[in-house]
Amino acid sequence: MSGQDFVSLLPLTVMASAAVLIMLAVSVRRSHLFVLLITLAGLAGAAAMLPVAAQAGPRNVTSLLVIDGYALFYTGLILAATFGVALFSFVYLRRREGQQEELYLLLLLAALGAAVMASSSHFASLFLGLELVSSSLFVLIAYPRGRVNIEAGVKYLILASVSTTFLLFGMALVYAQTGTMEFARLAALSGSWDGGGALVATGLGLMAVGLGFKLALVPFHMWAPDVYQGAPAPVTAFVATVSKVGVFALALRFFGQVGIRPHAHLFLLFTIVAVASMLAGNLLALLQDNVKRMLAYSSIAHLGYLLVAFLADGPLAVTAVTFYLSAYLATMLGAFGVLAVMPLRGGAEAEAVHDYRGLFWRRPWLAAAFAVILFSLAGIPMTAGFIGKFYLLDAGTGSSLWLLVFSMVAGSGISIYYYLRLVVMMYMRPREAGLRESASFPLAGSLALSAALGVIFWLGVYPAPFIDMIEKTANLK
Amino acid sequence: MMAAVPANYGLLLAAALFILGLAGVLVRRNVIFILLSIEIMVNASGLAFVVGGSRWRQPDGQLMFIFILAMAAVEVSLGLALVLQLYHHLKSLDIDRASSMRG
């Protein structure tokens, strides 16, 4: 490794150092605020290192990592989202007892894992990044250690571990057949899997299943609603955004290099998964009375939408996916941020739909923010979701994937119903005294929420500079 | 004690162990047994990597096994810690009873 390699790795190094620093700080004295500040400084520092790393140019750092514009862009997204999650966690934990500092350490490690996934060019780094995220999440999901949290943690542990073994076994089959674990060399061999094509394809299929589990695509989605409901709201935000963005960035790079189109049955598999996710996700979301479960199913559907562009050909696809993921990230983060700063209901999170009844009259700004977020999820203009959805449909029609395009249209038609139901709930006249108001609106929460709203509006009204940035930095060529 | 066997046979063994582990995960309700079955699957995947490395005479397969080992250690320690907590709350290890959420 040369000096330049170390420069390229700076963002990752800073994140890891911040985690270690927290451990040292905690061993001296426990202070919630101080640990939060270290976390935020670490994330901001890592973000500040992104341009430095970019100047070192796209390069392979050993065969495990490739630090190019794409990786750095996604690392930036991950850092920004983790920043928001950390702020929401502060608001959330301050109102609860127990030891809070470990959460930030694990958040940093999980974000590091997601960033490694976005930069990985080798099975080993893929696997280690993924495990870093999953292992941190086992604990984060069960963090307050209440009964529901623990149940969700155990469920996630079992299903995530099983899916990891699928991924591992698939990778092993591919490796045994091709003799390499580097994406680029696999792609180069793509044409010449003599006789063993079936084995490689099986391996790729198993890998797809493993990644599909992590993305909670139908039919590998059964963990999502329970985990979304059981995890504390800021962690749910992390599960819904950072971990999925990391996995999707990886999947886009890997399958983009190896190519899906040549493998007809893989393409078919992905198409079925996408259609099923869009339709089942939206239909099941209709039935939910719990906001977190509803958002879980809705995020399943959104990942299905993403597959539309994922399966589309051409340079448009990567831009479309990246744009949509950024929009989705800001929106979902905002949604769970609202849940995290909502007034408590008897010590528990306000997660039932009827908890939101009349919110508009009691907390107009919070309700307006949530309404904007729901509109963005539904894809109404002036929000990021609108441009994002347009982009995906653009990519889909451009590749004439009509089945996917019309499933997406049908799915988002259905989705409007349940998003709007929540908006309707919010501006109904309150029936009861309502939830206990917290004394003041927490500063950290409103900062993060306003930032998310700012991004939603910015990407919805004048996305040109952002698209420009994506096209300049995050292209895979 | 070298034995040049067809690489396929090694993979077959790995596949057999993997499937046995999968069956265990599907059938068992006790969380401890589920974790054991997952360990079987993890180990089978590691075996497949070693077979691959052996076929190509590379150290890479063994390296992956070492990483898998680290991951297994982490997973088992966290898993067992969660199991203890679950037992504390439920007084049972039945995974089906861990269902206070509507599915």
Place this chain on the structure above:
Amino acid sequence: MGVTFYISAAVAVAATFAVITRYNAVHALLYLIVSLLAVSLVFFTLGAPFVAALEAIIYAGAIMVLFIFVIMILNLGPQAARLERAWLKPGMWLGPSALALILAGELAYIIVSGGGRGSAGEAVVGARQVGIALFGPYLIGVELASMLLLAGLVGAYHLGRRCEGNGGPAGSGRSGGQAP
């Protein structure tokens, strides 16, 4: 000497089968250790002595000890085995094992028919080569593994702390109001 491979493979499969069918957790665990040792032998025959040693020491040794530890804490004695027997009615095996058999058949077919024609275990890749690779091209992997272990450490510490009071710490209020 291919015989060693076949014998260990047979032992591994048989022991693993025993693991998933036992009712007593300690018995199952012992069978799993046998299975792991058999796999360790397979590694050895495949020319991977270093990981063979790791398998025996870390997997069969250290990790399994964790299981024993927890089984002892939870005191999963004979009555737990009876409960297990009651849960595992023969009918429960039907669906999963049919699925597993189908999958196994498919995998076997693909591996046998489509798999590469190379052979394994023709050369020894020893500890020296593994070490050079580990701290050469895979250095970042080692660092990441250390981060992974850190996550495990901190996480296990957090989860493993004794629960203050009765019914757990912060979350105790939730579990009551939560369940619908």
Place this chain on the structure above:
Amino acid sequence: MILAWLILLPFAGGLLAWLAASRGDAWPRWISLIALLAELAALAVLWAGFARGGSLAAPGRWLSELDLSWIPALGARFHLALDGVGLLMLLLTTFLGIIAVVASWEGIGYRTGFFHFNLLWILAAISGVFLAVDLFLFYFFWELMLMPLYFIIGIWGHENRVYATLKFFIFTQASSLVMLVAILGLYFVHGRASGNYTFDYLKLLGTPMSSFTEMALMLGFFIAFAVKLPVLPLHSWLPDAHTEAPTAGSVHLAGLVLKVGAFGMLRFLIPLFPHAASDFSPLAMTLAVAGILYGALLAFTQTDLKRMVAYTSISHMGFVLLGVFAWNQLALEGAVIVMIAHGVSTGALFVIAGDLQDRIHSRDIDRMGGLWSMMPRMGGAALLFALASLGLPGLGNFVGEFLVLLGAYQASIPLAVLASLGFIVSTVYALWLVQGVFLGVNRRKLRLPDYNLRESAVMAALIVVITALGLYPQPVLNTARGAIKKLSGYAAGYHRPHKADPGAQPGPVAGVRRQGGGS
């Protein structure tokens, strides 16, 4: 740049109104009123300028245009352009906006800031729809229009508002998503053929494509426009939404939102897909006539005042659809006049219905009766607009509907005859309305105040416009003429000779064919 200000003014006014609400309920009202009066003044100045400069009559050129870069990666530009029809629609929009603000001066008891915010944002989005000539921008405004309207009906609406809003929103959303796919389809068809990927309307005109593609894309647009218009099988959201909306919402819905569908057909559907539209015209015109008769008949059977007016809307908008698909100079001019006249007259009827509801807290015609003696001013206004609605010569609706019938007669005689039956049915329901509400016996011994100064002023403004339109429509026709000529020019292929296909096509097509290149 003036075009962007026409959109920005209500946008900014809405935001300001919301923010100012904390200072008192009067602030948002005055802010909205001033913003809209300023907008109207700007439009009037523009109109006078164009009229004096003579640019209204010249076809083939926009009156004013603005073209800014927006999202280059998508090929979307912030491209606005104004023609005569658009100018008329903007005038109507702003006028009805002012009416809505003044009419709901006292009716909105809570959250006035947010109410006016929504009110002005609807107007801004609708102005955007009338101005956009980039399909992406058009779609942007098209979708944007729904959200504030949804809030207006949902928050300040009547008893059954949740059901009505959901129905309204899902109908319009689902249909506009179909249009979105059609827009994207057109974008790619054009991009593949020319190598230039753009959403620009002018560049997309005359895109070569197979007749199947053209028909599919045209139907995608048609469904979205037809839901808004509404065309017969897609109309069922309208009575519910109208009935549950507060007065301002009903005025916006009837006066503006319905126009957007018709305007979309005029500006986009037929010029972009002339051949497919021509092939489709017999069916569209049949649907139009069915709508005219169906709406009128159902209006007659309603007992809910607002619901009744809503059904008359369906009937009137049938004339617009008929005029658009007949696509000749007379019919198009008629359609434009009907759009304006219907906006004014139906808007007025909804204001009256709202005023009645404020007074007696009911919309049930059976519970009214004999109100004339107490409220001669309201009764007089209601009579006038009922007469306008039935098509009395001398009032705006008559001019428009008559022109449409003349135009449609050139295209298809049987349909024109059937459509004129609508006149008869509408006479029945209009008189029934006046009879039921204002004449007869005041059985419930209601004692109600007549119109006060503010309400009288609203009615007076509406009456002046509808009468002027009926007696001297020439300025309006002049304004629209250049634009209509230009539109006819774009759709050069509309009246192409059909391939011989005997038997498959019913009578009306023969009419279309015979009419030839008449425009």
